Amino acid sequence: MKTIEVVAGVIRDGEKFFATQRGYGEFKDGWEFPGGKLEPGETPEEALVRELKEELAIDILVKDFICTVEYDYPKFHLTMHCFYCEIQRGTPQLLEHENAKWLSLAELNSVNFLPADVEVVKKIKREF
């Protein structure tokens, strides 16, 4: 099975965490943490800075590593590196997503995260 290597950013502002809803493709309408595929030669941190600029028009600071999720979807294996982030400049604009929400810890369960993200959400809840 092919492996896709992805990086995802959990943007935190105090007590709130930023989640986005996919606007297209196989997982349309699923909720996720913004990010995307690594390009050749990029570190996960570099990919995250690039992806969040492309998708949300923000400059971010990459903070602590959260976890690497290994998840088998029916058509591919996903390796997803997750990091906490902070916004350094800008306000998120939905250039690719159809919706977004700032969620408290309690509210993280109120949206339908993609299957691979369930583990990430659990880890966030344990850490805060």
Ligand SMILES: Nc1nc2c([nH]c(=O)n2[C@H]2C[C@H](O)[C@@H](COP(=O)(O)OP(=O)(O)OP(=O)(O)O)O2)c(=O)[nH]1
């Ligand atoms: N960014 C992101 N992707 C996730 C998360 N959870 C999860 O299963 N994924 C999956 C969905 C996609 O298959 C893949 C991310 O790749 P991507 O954002 O480049 O999606 P894509 O294939 O639609 O992008 P593209 O080739 O059209 O540029 O990882 C998550 O929290 N964030």
